Amino acid sequence: MLDFSHLRCFSAVAEELHFGRAASRLNMTQPPLSRQIQVLERVLDVQLLDRTSRSVRLTAAGRSFLPEAQRILRLAETAAHVTRQVAAGKAGVLKLGFTAASAYDFLPRLVTACRAALPDVTLSLREMVTKDQVEELLAGRIDAALVRPPTTHPDLTAVRALAEPIVAAVPADHPLAGRERLALSDFQAEPFIAYAPHEARYFHDLVVGLLAEAGVQPNVLQQLTQIHSILALVRAGLGLALVPAAAERLRFEGVVFRPLVLAQPRPAELFLAWRRGDDDPLIGRLVAILAALPEG
Amino acid sequence: MLDFSHLRCFSAVAEELHFGRAASRLNMTQPPLSRQIQVLERVLDVQLLDRTSRSVRLTAAGRSFLPEAQRILRLAETAAHVTRQVAAGKAGVLKLGFTAASAYDFLPRLVTACRAALPDVTLSLREMVTKDQVEELLAGRIDAALVRPPTTHPDLTAVRALAEPIVAAVPADHPLAGRERLALSDFQAEPFIAYAPHEARYFHDLVVGLLAEAGVQPNVLQQLTQIHSILALVRAGLGLALVPAAAERLRFEGVVFRPLVLAQPRPAELFLAWRRGDDDPLIGRLVAILAALPEG
DNA sequence: CCCGATCGATGCGCGCCCGGCATCAATCCA
DNA sequence: TGGATTGATGCCGGGCGCGCATCGATCGGG
Numbered sequence: 001m002l003d004f005s006h007l008r009c010f011s012a013v014a015e016e017l018h019f020g021r022a023a024s025r026l027n028m029t030q031p032p033l034s035r036q037i038q039v040l041e042r043v044l045d046v047q048l049l050d051r052t053s054r055s056v057r058l059t060a061a062g063r064s065f066l067p068e069a070q071r072i073l074r075l076a077e078t079a080a081h082v083t084r085q086v087a088a089g090k091a092g093v094l095k096l097g098f099t100a101a102s103a104y105d106f107l108p109r110l111v112t113a114c115r116a117a118l119p120d121v122t123l124s125l126r127e128m129v130t131k132d133q134v135e136e137l138l139a140g141r142i143d144a145a146l147v148r149p150p151t152t153h154p155d156l157t158a159v160r161a162l163a164e165p166i167v168a169a170v171p172a173d174h175p176l177a178g179r180e181r182l183a184l185s186d187f188q189a190e191p192f193i194a195y196a197p198h199e200a201r202y203f204h205d206l207v208v209g210l211l212a213e214a215g216v217q218p219n220v221l222q223q224l225t226q227i228h229s230i231l232a233l234v235r236a237g238l239g240l241a242l243v244p245a246a247a248e249r250l251r252f253e254g255v256v257f258r259p260l261v262l263a264q265p266r267p268a269e270l271f272l273a274w275r276r277g278d279d280d281p282l283i284g285r286l287v288a289i290l291a292a293l294p295e296g
Numbered sequence: 297m298l299d300f301s302h303l304r305c306f307s308a309v310a311e312e313l314h315f316g317r318a319a320s321r322l323n324m325t326q327p328p329l330s331r332q333i334q335v336l337e338r339v340l341d342v343q344l345l346d347r348t349s350r351s352v353r354l355t356a357a358g359r360s361f362l363p364e365a366q367r368i369l370r371l372a373e374t375a376a377h378v379t380r381q382v383a384a385g386k387a388g389v390l391k392l393g394f395t396a397a398s399a400y401d402f403l404p405r406l407v408t409a410c411r412a413a414l415p416d417v418t419l420s421l422r423e424m425v426t427k428d429q430v431e432e433l434l435a436g437r438i439d440a441a442l443v444r445p446p447t448t449h450p451d452l453t454a455v456r457a458l459a460e461p462i463v464a465a466v467p468a469d470h471p472l473a474g475r476e477r478l479a480l481s482d483f484q485a486e487p488f489i490a491y492a493p494h495e496a497r498y499f500h501d502l503v504v505g506l507l508a509e510a511g512v513q514p515n516v517l518q519q520l521t522q523i524h525s526i527l528a529l530v531r532a533g534l535g536l537a538l539v540p541a542a543a544e545r546l547r548f549e550g551v552v553f554r555p556l557v558l559a560q561p562r563p564a565e566l567f568l569a570w571r572r573g574d575d576d577p578l579i580g581r582l583v584a585i586l587a588a589l590p591e592g
Numbered sequence: 593c594c595c596g597a598t599c600g601a602t603g604c605g606c607g608c609c610c611g612g613c614a615t616c617a618a619t620c621c622a
Numbered sequence: 623t624g625g626a627t628t629g630a631t632g633c634c635g636g637g638c639g640c641g642c643a644t645c646g647a648t649c650g651g652g
Contacts, residue, residue, distance in 0.1 A: 028640075028641085029641055029642085031640080031641070031642085031643095032639060032640050032641075035640095036639090052647075052648070053646075053647045053648055053649090054647080054648050
């Protein structure tokens with residue numbers, strides 16, 4: 001049966017065309033090297049080298065086998081190296097899910113930090129709502145997920161990746177646009193663009209909770225899922241909205257963002273979740289990168 | 297040091313996820329298989345498998361190593377197979393030189409026969425004059441050559457590949473075009489397109505010899521190297537020419553070819569030459585194919 | 593023309609390693 | 623809680639791969 005040592009021996013002899021030199025390169029003596037070559041030729045049932053007591057030459061078959069042998073040896077070395085890198089969490093592929101809103105500001109920062117710290121790691125990104133991410137995570141189709149609370153599934157572990165403020169989105173020509181900062185009470189009876197209760201459940205519940213807690217009842221005109229759609233309606237002057245601070249990165253002309261005075265300054269949370277007990281070392285690396293990420 | 301048996305063992309265990317079944321697949325018992333995996337993990341310094349007494353699972357490193365291991369094993373098998381094929385002369389690359397005129401009829405027939413008999417052999421073709429072919433052959437830059445005589449170099453062996461008639465090329469509107477067959481004496485004092493004495497030495501010497509032997513002196517107007525150039529001048533009505541029968545394959549409109557009555561019916565010879573003692577089995581295959589080729 | 597040097601092949605003996613058997617230890621199921 | 627399953631481990635025997643010594647072929651120099 002074919003063996004790496006045969007390939008190493010053949011490769012050395014074929015390169016040196018001299019058994020003695022090849023043997024010393026392989027840290028062995030000439031006799032066992034001669035035998036290794038004989039065994040290889042017997043295994044392949046092919047004469048690879050024409051040798052007399054004065055010269056060693058490759059046969060046509062040997063010439064064709066040499067690059068293959070070298071390639072296989074090289075592949076084995078790189079495979080070993082890559083595997084060590086993967087085990088150290090320094091190489092490999094991490095399939096990461098994320099919510100649409102996290103792509104506005106947080107995800108690019110995370111990806112940039114990963115590229116810098118782990119240049120040989122490939123992040124495979126997929127946008128999904130939190131519910132689908134949990135499903136895909138449990139099914140093993142993604143390895144980590146940027147999700148909204150709650151993150152209490154028994155088979156998942158999660159750490160908070162981000163807590164960000166909620167800001168008011170106001171049409172540029174609206175009276176409130178002139179104010180430095182707003183309070184929830186400013187929204188009383190104002191036309192309001194809200195989140196859809198199912199498709200954008202987290203922000204819907206968050207905003208509804210904040211308003212209810214403050215006893216404020218805006219005039220809800222529309223319920224939408226996507227933040228950029230909400231901002232488009234705000235720009236059109238249809239009403240005000242409450243959006244995560246990261247939405248400012250969308251740079252919507254005609255919409256101004258104003259800080260919102262809240263008891264809890266950063267109520268919008270994002271978590272990194274993964275399968276409990278997942279031994280992929282990339283998870284640990286990712287959590288470490290996350291912890292070192294400057295707060296945005 | 298990494299070893300094929302490690303890869304085979306790992307591959308089997310990773311596919312079966314069961315040491316006992318993997319062992320029986322490898323025709324061995326379970327204990328040495330466990331040890332092989334331990335050795336592999338020690339060599340790589342990486343844990344590839346998470347195993348308890350009830351379950352075997354791949355780690356992230358193992359998942360990345362498995363396809364590499366399988367690929368290396370597959371490569372080794374195909375390399376062995378290809379090498380056996382090369383040794384049998386059934387695969388590989390043969391660099392073949394040929395003269396321009398041999399490409400008119402003989403070379404395509406030879407290439408077709410090679411493709412049919414040796415589908416995994418690649419013929420790498422280069423057109424050169426005989427002198428250059430001998431040089432390239434000796435330098436090892438081509439492996440075989442279709443050359444014109446003489447083929448008496450001490451380091452080369454040659455067999456006759458072809459002996460073909462010489463035919464007369466006559467303008468369609470020339471009086472001689474009406475004749476069924478011609479003799480050399482018909483060329484006495486006729487305008488004649490001849491071969492260049494250096495660049496087309498073989499045909500030049502052949503034609504000069506034939507004419508001299510017959511005591512015929514045509515009126516040589518031009519000396520050219522390429523047969524298609526000669527035929528172009530014939531078509532233009534500038535004179536007659538003597539060309540190898542294969543030139544008929546060029547299907548030159550306005551030129552008719554007439555058999556030439558000669559003492560030696562097939563005086564134009566082509567030889568297959570190769571390095572004396574070249575052990576490339578493809579040479580032998582090629583010679584055999586040549587011998588089996590129907591005479592054209 | 594012969595002798596010595598070179599170099600791959602071979603005979604031989606030793607030691608290591610690999611494979612198999614028996615058994616242990618952990619885990620799961622009934 | 624006991625038996626079955628399964629991977630790990632202790633142990634032993636045989637084979638094989640290594641190195642040493644030597645052979646045989648070939649080439650070059652005197």
